[in-house]
Amino acid sequence: MLAMPQTHRERALLLATGQVTSYGSGTGVDDGALKKGIVKAYTILTAGQYAGTTNITINSKTDAHSNNCVEDNNTGLMWSRYVSASVGPASNGLLPWTTTGSGATAEGIFPYVAAANAAALAGYSDWRIPNDTELMSLRKVLAANAAPDSTAFPSWPLDIVWTSTTTSSSLTANANRAAFSNSTLAGSVKTTNWYCALVRGGR
DSSP, X not given: OOOOOOOGGGSOOOBOOOOOSOOSSSXXXXXXXXXXXXXXXXXXXXXXXXXXEEEEEXXXXXXXXXXXXXXXXXXXXXXXXXXXXXXXXXXXXXXXXXXXXXXXXXXXXXXHHHHHHHTTGGGOSXXXXXXXXXXXXXXXXXXXXXXXXXTTSTTOOSSEEEEEEESOTTOTTEEEEEEXXXXXXXXXXXXXXXXXXXXXXXX
């Protein structure tokens, strides 16, 4: 049986990319000219439970992670304002998708989010690694790079950040990651070390 069509009120609205310069020939032919989609809007949370830091510890390494959060007013997602830091094989915040070690020596993006939940980062215990659609919703497409809004996310790395999405059923050794230096989403071998972001909620 075919699903009934959604009413206009129930339909999800797509976000604008943030590109404001037209690179197409002619009038109104590309994204920079049309600027379609809902403009990104955020609420930055820094007071009360969102002040200070929470220790996220894996494999005897600790990320004194800021409790600052950012609410996406359009998607309903809540983001930790900063990515992973001070943990991982090189203690620089870069972690593999595939967990290495076990128990107290486990390292990876999923032990990291589990430790964030155990420590109740910003007062919450339902953090998760974003899927590729969620993570790419943060990109702000400009001529130079696609880093998220710098007011909401002031130190977001112009580097690669893991998603929780496996690339495809034929490439299960790879997971998707976003490169915020050039606005690309691609697969990477799950044993590679990249940053990870934390998100919760959503509609």
